[in-house]
Amino acid sequence: MDRSWMQLHSRRSPQYIDGVREFILFAHDHMKPGADKIWCPCYICNNHIQKAIEEVEIHLYAYGVVTSYTRWVYHGEAFELNDNNDSQNENDDYLDNVTEKSNSPNTEVREVIHDIRSGTTTFGYAGEASSSCNPDLPSSCGGVTNKFARLMRDAEQDLYPDCQRFSKLSFMVKLLHLKIFNRWSNKSLTMLLELLKEELPIGETVPCSYNEEYENEDECPCKAPRYKVRKGKGKKIPHKVLRYFPLKPRLQRLFISRKTAIDMKWHKDKRVEKENVLRHPADSEAWKDFDKKHESFAKDPRNVRLELASNGFNQFGNMSNSYSIWPVFLVPYNLPPWKCMKDPFFMMPLLIPGRMAPGFDIDVFLRPLIDELKELWEVGVKTYNASNGQNFQLRATLLWTINDFPAYGNLSGWSTKGKLACPSCNEDASHQYLHHWKKICYTGHRHFLPHNHVLRQSKAFNGEPERRSEPKLLSGEEVLGQLEHLDSTVFGKTDERGKKQKRSPQYLN
Template sequence: MDMNYDTWIYHGERIHQVQGQTSGFTNDEQTSSPNGNMVNMIEDAFQILDDNDNDQDTLWSVLSYIVELIHNKVTNYMTDRVVDKMLVMMKKMCPQPNHVPKSFYECKKILRCLGLGYENIHACYYDCALFYKEHEKKDRCLVCNEPRYKASVCEQRKKVLRKVLQYFPLKPRLQRLFMSRHMSKDMRWHKDKRVNDVNTMRHPADSIAWKKFDKIYPDFARDPRNVRLGLATDGFNPFSDMSKPYSMWLVVLFPYNLPPWKCMKKPFSFLTLLIPGPNAPGNEIDIYLRPLINELKELWESGVQTYDKMDVCTFNVHAAVIWTINDFPAYGNLSGWSTHSKLACPIRHNLDVMHIEKNIFDILIETLLNTEKSKDTLKARMDLKDMNIRESLQLELNENNKLDKPPAQYVFNPSERKDFLQWLQSIKFPDGYASSISQNVRVNEGKVMGLKSHDCHVLMQRVLPVGIRKHLKRQIYVPIVELSNFFQQICAKTVTVADLDKLEEDTVLILCKLEKIFPPAFFVPMVHLTVHLLREAKLAGPVGCR
């Protein structure tokens, strides 16, 4: 990527021809201006598709057309061949001369010139190692001796790789943040515009961890343009058919220099790694992190020369990952810390609050509705007898020599369950507030299925307290409402230290109240993790930025 590329049309800047003398980058900050090389590099991307179209409202640049085309390719599952045929047809349809790319390969070449490409790094099929740098030319894995390529009967056929890691370099994207004067200004927001209130946290810069990092590394903190990053990783199924088992993992970085209303938005979420399936990498995820770790080391130690459009100069930008964000299972894989024993509590990592909230909501709603996933099972009732507690809920042997399960006050009876589900199915949400939850409600089956994390977030905080009020006794209803309020307060955009201290005390009391109601089987590790969320909020700031 050319360091002098500084015009970014999506931030309101117009494309203009600039002339000037070229100047090499140095380690010191120096005044510089864009030159003709920048124009040569981006003119293919920003030129108008049709030179004969004089209507300014309908002008499409080559770059905007390519971006829209690739977006449609992904969302509609189009093959490369289909895109090639579409481009040939478009080139014929548009008046001549035009600048429609000839093929999908040419589209990718244009994006790669702007630093929007990626690197294919070959990997061992069993996640043992990467064929990378010193092992780049090897044909077999050094650990398990597995072949790099698929076996082929025809030797003349092109070799087919068994597994490929896609790596998206970080440096070009950090450089582009400073090539727009508006973005460059926002990258200083945490220092220049943030309200420094000791008792209130609105941004990660208000957190204890950020301030301690600044004290330990004052040289890094001296320049507000140095980038602080958060790293998140999780798995997903890329296929529309969820019954097909496939787990692809991604690693995403977030620049925390930006204001809180920008730093977690999609345009500033930097996808850096796409780890192929079909199985999750598990504890071998560190093998795939190697290219990213190498680049982060370079950014920490030597940085990268970057042109700052706001100050009209070049400077050496450094970057550091200040924390990670994961759900509980991924936290165990990424940190190497066991999450299945008595020492499973998190260390130096941020847990995904919405993942914990979803799990707690699922446990709660399944138990209230008494579905097959309920925690109020026969074994849970046997635990009560073994622990000699709650005699009224212990299993009883009837006259037919079978065990009877006494009804619990925290479980809906059939009529209450039907009434609750019908009410839940009738709720209408504002457009964009939540998905169509009514489609996930099965009144006849007596359960709620297929809820996404955001749906559980809305139901837990806004809907559940209202829906259960008329069906449960006060001593059962109140602790559930208090748990709902807990998630409302911790997910607020602005939190105060005093409120977090008070909430930390209340959380213990809420869990104690719930322990008096639900059986011990209800309290899985996810329920216990609520205790740690308050400490993480103090250390890392508002949940919305994590």
């Protein structure tokens, strides 16, 4: 169907009148059984208001049609682009010439929307959009389909009548980009939006406020659920609230962008390997050894290698010293070194707030993340790859953790205090108690030196030569073997009766 009539300025021309009649017939044929109203695509209603079909026709003659609404998704036309349909291809070519100008911000936004629509399995979009589906109302599937419909509507909607540079969506994306980089407050952005609404021509589509557009969203599966963890039974201790942000959608989004999907294979396709040069984690011995042991995982370079980092900090600075919040970050190391440590690729699956540090209870808080990492390692998740337009089974593994020494003790379970504080020395750690200062001193660092080193024979340090060899580096199997000899441990700070439990000497070294 020729839709060039939608670009005409004269609403009295025969071509425009015939086009409106064709649209009314199309909308009438695709109405749901029993429905008596359709969405009105005139400049005033802009697919926000449902009216009787006769009233919609009058509005189109009186106010004109939204020129960017060239795919009638609210009146029965499918979202999908049918590349095999010649008439559809001709229409798409026409739309490209009309709505996508060179250097237009709309071009990049349209590509992103197309990639998101192609990867429907990634975000769980279900069902087809229909003319009776209001993009602003919640749906039974959590509002995900309706949110995508809103994106489609905003991407096809002019910022103001006959605007050739921006759609509503591309303009808001630019504004939010400026807001983030310049640290505008929500209030300052709302004031700017109010000014723009007064300045732009009649028919503008700028939202009235930041809250109107982005705060009153429907419930989304990506919002972090709150897990309550009880720290003691029978005690007046408040529940500790854990916020967990699912990891799988974060990893899937890395492949929904074509550029990022290509960069996720940089470590395999573009990395230049040189002997004795470490420029990327893929050059490390740990990465190479992992590839040898797990060939099926290493065969697909899209599989993600992750690093975990966590520590506590006081977000209130000097105003409060009695509060500690623990974020847990994950970083994908598939990306180039100049990207993998940037903010856009940091993932925060866990946020543990509270007045006290989690301590050894962190193993309880990490449970949702550990379960999801196990699933990603053993099964994976179906993911759409925008670089080639195909789905694949994405897997992930955790290769490293980065943290300071006290946090290392909490995350690993090895106590970094006491007589056996050194995890490298393990059971061979040497110590000396200084009675005058009532401190423990660790004196065995010389056994890391070569056997013929002069300081090994010196008695100037503690009055004795050092004849021990360097401690053996334990494998994962040997560490698990040591754990089997420990007494049964109840995780957390309290036992099954709610009483504060003491760690066994073996657990605390």
